[in-house]
Amino acid sequence: MVTITPPPAQEPHRHRRVAESFGVDPARYDRTRAGYPEAVVERIVAAAPGAEFLDVGCGTGIEARQFRAAGCTVLGVEPDERMAGFARGGGLVVEVATFEDWNPAGRTFDAVVSGTAWHWVDPVAGAAQAARVLRPGGVLAPFGHVYQLPPAVADALATAYRRAAPDSPLFAATQSEVSVLDAYGGLYERAADGIREAGGFDEPELWRHDWERTYRRDDLLDLVPTSGGLTMLPPDALAEVLAEVGAAVDELGGTVTLPYATWGLTATRRGADA
Template structure:
């Protein structure tokens, strides 16, 4: 996916909606990362600062790197220091970090170049934490939504209509080849109920939805709203936050 730059760099147009609608990350995940005792954190693809703000709230020094100026501007409004560039070409100026995080964004980064650079930027014993929020819906709702996509956006592949299905295992080998030692995969489960407008706000921030022509996107969102209406006006998203935690060697 990192080669699809139109999608990777599409979020600026929906930056404020992204900040409003996208879920944050579970407190248990943030606590696990903070308990490693990092001083300096680099948040790669920080977006509007969803993860960076949670880490900064625990007293950590967080620097964000974000390719989109619109997303970075929102993060700065939340008090996050952000440098605007792609991670692979970012000039680190000799800075090193105890923890590098990347929430909902590593799939937009060249996995081989990104892993090698992250390994170089970490102090001995530091860690790289990659994580994604993925959700499942009730089968009847999922089926009705898939029928809606088939009618209004048949060119969106079935596997890219929803943020669902774990895909973190594919990154493990690349991290090991980059010189990371222990690479662990962890899951955090939680759920959220979305009212109709909240759900439409969320899916409108998906990159492949945002790039649809206006008329097609509006028709798709209206049809999705109809599905939510028929489901009682709300849907329950059962989230799993997948974490890949890769440790740099201690010496």
């Protein structure tokens, strides 16, 4: 997320060490990561033919709790036992596995969803697994957030991160001149390609929902360490990065309003005779 999100060309699902690093502090992740706009939740619920949902890479259960509040039953699949344990503490049922290797044991669902996690799943193998577990007419709906830091804050983060982790495969993303809000859509374009290659679905519909959220300095510094790459920094290096980010926010008056984009797609499972 932010300026150190893996760019589309880097196939983030191959970076398993990064994918499995978010559980270092599940409570912080759950506390700081934004929930999803109600319009996004409503859109997906309306697209599904029923209320039985499978949440892939459910993490601490942020979106699963939202779908549950919307009247759905939700089963989570999560590769990190630490994240799964936190989600279970919130009353969710979670099975520990990567989605590609998960055994559905004959169970089927009305929707397979994934909140800011589908890019850690092989786009073809994941779509094929979704096709196996979805009922005819069910929907595959991966979606995810990205936010844009103010230029001065983004530059401070990029400079400090480059110094702390010069060999990180994630640093290449800080070099792009393309808005991260726009570039993030590439992850879902690739997901759509994976769905087409796997077969069994109607043409995927790509969509985007824009919104914003205001952060005070300390709240932003609580959020930033949950980003991929920063989750793997040693404490002293992370402290240095956060000091520079905090100084940049102070220069802007101690509060920043971040534009967010929630990208997603929906694809309907064709019937057996289609």
